[in-house]
Amino acid sequence: MAKINIDVHHVTRVEGHGNIRVRANDGTIEELQWQVPEAPRFFEAMVRGRSFEDIQTIVSRICGICSVTHSLAAIKAVEDAMGLEISEQTDALRILMHYGEQLESHSLHVGYLVAPDLLGQKSVVPLAASHPDVVKTIIKIHRLSNEWMELIGGRMTHPVTIKPGGFSKLPKEKELRDLKNRLTDIIGDLHILADVVLGLVDKLPDFKRDTEYIALKQPELYTFYHGNIASTDTPKVVDIHQFESVANEYVTPHSTAKWTKWHRESYAVGALARFNINGDLLLPEAKKTADKFGLSKGTCNPYMNNVAQVVECVQVVEHSLELLDKLLSKGIVPEVPKAKPKAGEGVGCVEAPRGILFHRYAFNDKGECIRANICIPTNQNHANIQKDFEAFVPQILDRGQDQVRLLLEMLVRSYDPCISCSTHYLDVEFV
């Protein structure tokens, strides 16, 4: 058997990224690592000393793709610490905004990263030439989700309207009615996207590894926002305030990111985890989509995370239509958020598109942050990616270096990792 030497490696430590390292000789694996050499960025230190009113705005800059999610986890933690109650309207609008980000992120991931793999292109740029209709559908969905977040958050990304106790600016009823019409229309496009992926699903590798999945769980709702922490390994749920006892963060020699484990050596979070925990609570159109793919609870092929993302695109739009009906039937009530600082500590937990996200903050009596802890979903998946590598590579070693490399890159992509998204500078030379 030939030598294999794969080193998907980024030179710049600043920009981070994950590295795939495989060395094998004559069928023997000598080295096999998922490395995350990202430079730590100390966001937790940056919020220390800052006012409880600013935390959600600062942490929204952690990520350009999940900025709403970070803002919402933070605001929930702040309100928990300050003992602030919010109205049903605020809660519904925040969930609605959160769904916009789920659709934005999932459509981007499936459309821009996964579809090129399945259609044999290097990226979405050549895909636009080879499969223009597919790309136009993806961009229509992605554009709508960006405008949806802008409507409620005041900006396409890094929202500015979220405040302790409510919103600084509320959407108008007419704008919500327009959103409802556009969401009703986009369901057809989501079915087109699902059919495109369905036509290619046979190209996803047939790899299964029994895995512990972790996600939020709430009675009677496929939840992304409220609930307790659930695992496929136990019927018990854990209160979000005890999230550290679930994540059990630890460090490994070959990664600067923290890794996590609960009942086993690793666990997975993300769309497939949510489906494996809440899949029986999908709304009708989303369930129909899952059934099309034969996706059922207990699926443990990590590549199927992409299919679960397609199902969730339909789910979030369907539930958003329900929320919009409720909001519009009551009418948007003007509210002015009121929040006074007090000493305390709080936890916020939401599902980011790529998995469960935890924020914890402590404040002094002036409302200044004195301690922060953020546990992101991608870090929770690192150990699981490594365990997948260890199980999968021996099965594919005879396929040659290029195939092994492609399959491992696709495996990492399937987890939709958030690696070092906070920098996007240009790096150019003049020609």
Added chain:
Amino acid sequence: MENTVVIGLGNPLLSDEGIGVYLLEQLKERYEYSGLGLHDLGSAGISVLHVIAHKQKAVIIDCAFMNEKPGTIKRFTKEQVRSLKLIHGLSLHEGDLLSTITLSESLGECPESIVLFGIEPASIAAGGGLSDALLCNVDKYLGLIAAELHLKPKQSSAYLSKKNHPGDYA
């Protein structure tokens, strides 16, 4: 609907990486910009695709490694540069602005004119505000960008302008 958009990119939590966002805020504060769309897209570079769609002109301000002295500003178009970014496509979070513009072109919705203002950083370390090398040039940067857009200063801005703390994110 405005035909020209101005986009600030970058992360104000990472020192000079946030220069695009800072200059955008300063433009808003110091210049009359009615009729223009000003967008802080932070580190969501892919959203550029939607903001520039079907516009006539886009001006994009970003931190740029150009092998120049820190603080140098350069005005250029996509055709004048080649990207040195290594994108492996493992994650959505890797982005290259120039590829996004290429995608916009292939979709047939790209503005006729896209002008980039790149500013060479001194530091993109976590937590810091803008470096002195950039701060002392802010007026020059704004003057060049305003000239590109034919913007006039707000009458009151000379004495009312509140200097934002560099690194403010709101």
